[in-house]
Amino acid sequence: MAKLIDGKQIASDIRSELREQIVKWIQQGHRAPQLTAILIGDDPASNTYVANKMKAATDVGIVSKTERYSSDITEEQLLRRIEELNLDDAVDGILVQLPVPDHINERKVCNSVSCGKDVDGFNERNIGRLCLDMNTLIPCTPLGVQELIKRCQIETFGKNVVVVGRSKNVGMPIAMLLHADGRNDTCAMDATVTICHRFTPPSELARFCKSADIVITATGVPGLITADMIKEGAAVIDVGITRVVDPVTGKNKLVGDVDYDEARKVAGHITPVPGGVGPMTVAMLMKNTFIAAKNLAKK
Numbered sequence: 001m002a003k004l005i006d007g008k009q010i011a012s013d014i015r016s017e018l019r020e021q022i023v024k025w026i027q028q029g030h031r032a033p034q035l036t037a038i039l040i041g042d043d044p045a046s047n048t049y050v051a052n053k054m055k056a057a058t059d060v061g062i063v064s065k066t067e068r069y070s071s072d073i074t075e076e077q078l079l080r081r082i083e084e085l086n087l088d089d090a091v092d093g094i095l096v097q098l099p100v101p102d103h104i105n106e107r108k109v110c111n112s113v114s115c116g117k118d119v120d121g122f123n124e125r126n127i128g129r130l131c132l133d134m135n136t137l138i139p140c141t142p143l144g145v146q147e148l149i150k151r152c153q154i155e156t157f158g159k160n161v162v163v164v165g166r167s168k169n170v171g172m173p174i175a176m177l178l179h180a181d182g183r184n185d186t187c188a189m190d191a192t193v194t195i196c197h198r199f200t201p202p203s204e205l206a207r208f209c210k211s212a213d214i215v216i217t218a219t220g221v222p223g224l225i226t227a228d229m230i231k232e233g234a235a236v237i238d239v240g241i242t243r244v245v246d247p248v249t250g251k252n253k254l255v256g257d258v259d260y261d262e263a264r265k266v267a268g269h270i271t272p273v274p275g276g277v278g279p280m281t282v283a284m285l286m287k288n289t290f291i292a293a294k295n296l297a298k299k
């Protein structure tokens, strides 16, 4: 039976560590780190995600503010507000919850957040720095996956990793962290990485996964990764989160991409959904906000 990777517990440990570090930071005479979230429209999922982030911020001693705007805010108004926050010395981290309404250019918005306050790591200059193994703010979910691997002492050096999913915010940066040179700034992991995606034929996906020491999947396709695709003893990290109706209870529940009940009989380590990568994303946002605060204080 696989060892459970308890993301909830590991995220809680990280939050405790951060809480202590932030107390010390304030004792040294600094103000508390500050995170501002921008939430546009009334999407219930976005509302919940932002509420969870703000709760986590308060829990670790980060001052958090949520600015809510109706979905008819213009791109120009939004960009102007982000620029004000960029210039505000009291603000360390800025987060624009995605998705934004269709009439707003998401890339423009991500690029408008100044690199030093870009706690999501979505500004294209920060993404470029990540691709060059340079010190930068790294997107929270990929950073959370990296931290789970490190804290569970799963060997990556020279190992075969398959990343399933090539999204720019998750799959791609995960592949970057896993394959990159650990001697450089991003503390990367020196693995041999294969990226599979929607046009990888199913038989090839199965073949690549079966040869992998670590499978990381981020597709949002429930049941895509079955037990027969996992090598005995491999680590399985499931980033997928899909809301489905439980056929037995009729209630909503969250599931990942992996057939968890069967895959855990073969894998060496496995993340549950929920309680695996999800809580790590929030913990890493807190970590990024504190990094941003420390960097801005140096300036």
Ligand code: GUN
Pocket: 095, 096, 097, 098, 099, 120, 140, 141
């Ligand atoms: N929407 C879904 N995930 C994320 C995230 O990690 N950051 C932001 N800003 N929006 C999201």
